[in-house]
Amino acid sequence: MDFQKVIAFATRRGLFQPAFGAYGGLAGFLDYGPVGVKLRRRILEVWRRHYVIDAGCLELDGALIGPEVLFKASGHLGEFDDPLVNCDDCGKQFRADHLIEDGEEMARDKLANALSRTACPNCGAGLSEMTAFNLMFSTKVGAGKGLQGYLRPETAQSIFLAFPWLLRQNRGKLPFAVGQIGRSFRNEISARQGPLRMREFTAMEVEHFFLPDNEPQLSDDLSKVTITLLNSAGKEITCSVGEAHSDGTVNSSLVACHLARAQLFFTDIGVPKNKLRFRQHGSNEMAHYSSDCWDGEIDTSLGWVEVVGVAHRGDYDLSAHGNASSKEFRVAVPGTGKETEIWVPDIGKLGKEFKSDAKIILEAIKDIELQPGILVEVNGDKVELTSEYMSQKTERRSEMVYANVVEPAFGLDRILYCLLESSWKSDGEREWISLPQETSPYDLLVAPLMTKDNLDIKAHEIMKAATKINIDAYYDEAGSIGRRYARADEIGIFYSMTIDHQTLEDGTVTLRERDSKDQNRLSIDDALNKVRR
RNA sequence: GCAGGCGUGGUCUAGUCUGGUAUGACUAGGGGUUUCCAACCCCUCAACCUGGGUUCAAAUCCCGGCGCCUGCACCA
Numbered sequence: 001m002d003f004q005k006v007i008a009f010a011t012r013r014g015l016f017q018p019a020f021g022a023y024g025g026l027a028g029f030l031d032y033g034p035v036g037v038k039l040r041r042r043i044l045e046v047w048r049r050h051y052v053i054d055a056g057c058l059e060l061d062g063a064l065i066g067p068e069v070l071f072k073a074s075g076h077l078g079e080f081d082d083p084l085v086n087c088d089d090c091g092k093q094f095r096a097d098h099l100i101e102d103g104e105e106m107a108r109d110k111l112a113n114a115l116s117r118t119a120c121p122n123c124g125a126g127l128s129e130m131t132a133f134n135l136m137f138s139t140k141v142g143a144g145k146g147l148q149g150y151l152r153p154e155t156a157q158s159i160f161l162a163f164p165w166l167l168r169q170n171r172g173k174l175p176f177a178v179g180q181i182g183r184s185f186r187n188e189i190s191a192r193q194g195p196l197r198m199r200e201f202t203a204m205e206v207e208h209f210f211l212p213d214n215e216p217q218l219s220d221d222l223s224k225v226t227i228t229l230l231n232s233a234g235k236e237i238t239c240s241v242g243e244a245h246s247d248g249t250v251n252s253s254l255v256a257c258h259l260a261r262a263q264l265f266f267t268d269i270g271v272p273k274n275k276l277r278f279r280q281h282g283s284n285e286m287a288h289y290s291s292d293c294w295d296g297e298i299d300t301s302l303g304w305v306e307v308v309g310v311a312h313r314g315d316y317d318l319s320a321h322g323n324a325s326s327k328e329f330r331v332a333v334p335g336t337g338k339e340t341e342i343w344v345p346d347i348g349k350l351g352k353e354f355k356s357d358a359k360i361i362l363e364a365i366k367d368i369e370l371q372p373g374i375l376v377e378v379n380g381d382k383v384e385l386t387s388e389y390m391s392q393k394t395e396r397r398s399e400m401v402y403a404n405v406v407e408p409a410f411g412l413d414r415i416l417y418c419l420l421e422s423s424w425k426s427d428g429e430r431e432w433i434s435l436p437q438e439t440s441p442y443d444l445l446v447a448p449l450m451t452k453d454n455l456d457i458k459a460h461e462i463m464k465a466a467t468k469i470n471i472d473a474y475y476d477e478a479g480s481i482g483r484r485y486a487r488a489d490e491i492g493i494f495y496s497m498t499i500d501h502q503t504l505e506d507g508t509v510t511l512r513e514r515d516s517k518d519q520n521r522l523s524i525d526d527a528l529n530k531v532r533r
Numbered sequence: 534g535c536a537g538g539c540g541u542g543g544u545c546u547a548g549u550c551u552g553g554u555a556u557g558a559c560u561a562g563g564g565g566u567u568u569c570c571a572a573c574c575c576c577u578c579a580a581c582c583u584g585g586g587u588u589c590a591a592a593u594c595c596c597g598g599c600g601c602c603u604g605c606a607c608c609a
Contacts, residue, residue, distance in 0.1 A: 004602085012544055012560075024582060024599040076609075084534080084607095094534095095607075133534095135609075153609070189534070189607050197608080309609095430571075450568055478562085482570035489570090498569065510569075517570070 001424035002301040006417065007194055013491050015039065015420070016195065028191030028199030030413070035491050038441040038472070039416060040202075043269055044181060046438055047204050047410070050265045057179030057206055058166055062158020064183060065139060068148040073324035074157050074317060076136060076150075085115060085127045096130050137185045137199075151185035156407060158182075159207045160317040163403075164327060167209075174331060174403055175210035181412075195413040196305060202412040208254060209403040211333060212315070217253050218245055222260040228277040229259075229294075236277070254406040255292060258310045262296050262408055266307075269415070270423050270435045275299040278310070298418040305418055308410045315402035322402065332398035340397060343370040343390045350389055354378070361385070423492070425515075433492030434515050437533060444473040444531045445488040445496040451477050459499040462509070462524055471531055489514055495531050 001009070011017045015036035019029040032040060051057045071077045083096035100114045112130045119127070136153050140146030152158065159166070159178045170176040181204045191199050210216055223242030230236045231249055241263075245256040259278055266276055281293040296308035322329035345365060350358040357378050364376045365385075372387035425434045437443060444466060448459035456477055466473040474493060476484045481498060488496055496512040503509050503524075511527045512519045522530070 007601095008544060018600080021582095021600090025601085027600070098606095133607095186609080192602085194601095447569095452568095480570080480572065481568065482572080484571090485569080486571045496570095500569080512569085519569075 001421050003193065006420050006424075009490075010036065010420070015416075015491075018194070028188055028197065030195060030198065035441045036416070039419075039439065040412060042439045042441065043412065043415060043419070044204070046269050047181070047265060048179075050261060050268070051177075051179045051204070051206055055177060055179075055206075055261065057177040058169060060159055060162055060166065060178050060180045061182060062152075062155065062162065062180060064152055064185075065141065065149050066152055066157065067141070068150065069324065070157060070161065071136065071150050071153075073320045074160075075320065076153055076157075077134070083111060083130050084133050085130050094127075133189065135186045135188070137187050153186050154184050154409070155180045155182045155203050155205045156207060156317070156409070159205070160321055163209070163318060163321075163329060167331065172331075175208065175214070175216050177206050177208040179204070179206045193302065195417040196302070198413055204410040204412060206258070206408050208258065208406045208408075210254065210405075211331070212401055212404050213333075215252065215254050215404070216257060218242060218256055218260070222257050225260040225263050226273075227259055227263045228273075230277055230279040232280040232282045250294070251292060252312050252406065255294065255310055255312055258406055258408045259294060259296075262308050262310060262410075265410075266296065266298075266415075268436070269439045270419060271298055272422055275422050277304070279304070298415075298422065300418055300421045305414055306411070307414050307418060308408055310406070310408045313405045313407055315404050317405065318402045328400075330400040330402050333401055334398075336399040337396055338398075339394055341392055342395050343372065343387075344393050345370060345385075345390050346388075353389070354383075430486055430489055432489035432514065435492045435494075437494040440492045440494040440514075441472075442474045442488075442491070442493040443471050443495060443533065445484065445493045446473050446475045447481060447484050447496060447498050448477050449481055449498055449500040453501065454504065455499050455501070458503055462497065462499060462528075465524070466528055466531070469528060469532055471528065471533075485512065485517075497527055497531075 009015070013035055014033035016030045016032045018025045019031045020026045052059055068077070085094055085096045085099070096111055096115055099118055100111060115127055115130055137151040139149050139151065141149040159180055162178075166178055167174075167176070182202065183200055184203050185200050188197055188199055191197050208216070218241065223240060223245070225241045226238065227241050227244065228236065228238045229244055229249055237244070237249065241250070241256050241260040244250045244259075245253055250256040250259060262278075263276065267273060275298050276296065277299075278294045278296050281295065291312050291314050293309055293311040295306045296310070297304040298307050318329045321327070345362065347358070347362070350361060354361060360378050361376050361383070364378075365374070368374075370385075370390060372385070372390065374385050375382045376385060377383075419435065419439070420433065423433050423435045425432050433440075446459055446463045446466065448455035450456075459475070459477065463473055463475050474488065476487065478484070485496055492514070494514050496514070498510045498512065498519075500510070502521075508521050508523050509527050510519045510521050511530065
């Protein structure tokens with residue numbers, strides 16, 4: 001199925017459509033409809049099982065709007081801020097910092113200055129004033145002048161800011177991981193290709209924190225996972241994750257863990273193995289925070305589409321917030337607690353002796369290691385502080401470090417698109433979506449063979465029984481039975497149950513499996529138990 | 534953002550050059566008939582992206598906007 005077909009299909013069968021269509025549409029925004037919402041929820045359920053239940057991630061649902069200081073600290077205000085210039089003559093637009101040598105390193109006023117001496121690379125005419133384009137949506141918080149705020153461009157910052165709190169929830173122990181499902185916003189210059197490049201999108205992200213010298217190792221289970229890797233040198237290999245880690249293809253053991261987990265997640269939701277690969281970023285496409293990054297990609301009619309990024313972010317974010325905010329974002333390294341004898345000033349004695357100058361002395365020794373005999377300058381004079389003005393105290397201190405983090409970040413909208421493409425089947429007679437039951441939008445079609453002889457009444461009864469045990473079922477009595485099967489197949493309903501005359505006699509129904517079209521006659525209870533997940 | 538192409542019921546589409554009641558199919562809904570893989574018959578709902586201009590008259594010609602596609606640029 002190609003892109004145009006997916007879009008038409010999604011509109012026709014209620015998966016998604018462009019948002020705000022009545023007013024001409026707005027690029028980069030989608031509405032998800034009845035079937036789309038179910039499909040999304042199913043994908044998220046599998047994701048939660050993998051990451052929250054199996055991997056034990058703590059969950060967070062952070063605020064969507066953040067204050068300006070946050071994005072200054074995270075680097076998004078600097079790095080998401082693309083300087084643009086237009087040519088006065090031919091109208092072409094350029095990234096200003098790409099026109100000047102080392103422009104990406106330059107301060108903005110220097111860059112503007114350098115640009116004034118630069119000609120349009122296309123036609124040689126002069127360039128316009130530099131304008132900044134920020135990929136973040138900006139907004140005002142509160143009334144009046146308001147506080148400058150931005151819609152978050154990634155869910156991750158919510159987790160980093162909550163790190164000290166979450167660490168306490170984990171009773172202070174590292175490593176631990178936090179998972180979050182939520183929307184993020186980026187004002188893309190050119191939002192195209194529907195679900196693949198959205199201005200408002202849903203991400204599933206994990207931040208896996210660990211002590212720098214104590215990176216989580218690959219488990220036996222994860223190291224056995226087979227995976228296809230394309231390294232930054234362009235070499236493609238298919239091997240076990242364990243091998244890829246031990247031969248150095250994937251340097252970090254935790255990145256390797258998350259590549260394996262991502263592989264398991266994607267194959268579970270129904271992405272064929274041969275359409276899945278992980279590609280290492282070259283150093284020039286790496287994000288501002290990242291030291292090693294692998295993109296999980298799915299092969300589609302539009303080429304390889306990035307659906308997850310697994311990035312080693314080091315301590316970039318925690319140290320940024322640690323430095324910019326008043327909070328402690330570091331953790332004590334266990335086992336490094338040492339007792340040290342330190343000297344502390346005797347403020348009472350200092351006050352009695354030096355009166356108002358005591359303040360100056362205390363200020364002077366605030367940030368230095370206190371020792372008897374130390375010389376302090378007070379109003380131009382050197383004053384010696386003897387042990388008489390201080391006392392010795394035993395202090396227990398640990399080494400403080402920033403936790404490191406490995407982040408897998410999944411784009412739900414893209415995954416959904418790729419899944420539609422890759423699970424689309426056609427055999428000349430029918431076209432259908434062949435997803436595993438877990439990610440099928442409905443578990444069951446309930447269909448009376450006809451609406452006569454009380455078959456529909458019986459079917460409604462069974463429908464009720466099914467929903468009572470949490471089966472997500474769809475009822476359809478319109479048209480021929482074949483037509484109903486076809487309708488159900490098209491949106492990937494996994495089982496179809498048909499109620500016929502024999503049902504009234506002996507309480508059995510036929511249960512049809514979507515992909516094979518095979519039918520079995522079972523008792524109603526057996527059939528429902530089989531369908532129940 | 535630039536260049537080119539395009540925009541007609543839910544979907545696909547004819548009509549646009551050459552201005553004059555908008556074509557057909559599929560889907561969907563109602564009814565009939567049939568009853569296990571999109572059968573058939575009747576009926577019904579439903580569209581010219583938007584704003585301006587030209588004209589007696591605009592889906593059609595012209596201009597702007599919005600949207601979609603392709604390429605360039607951009608893409609933490």
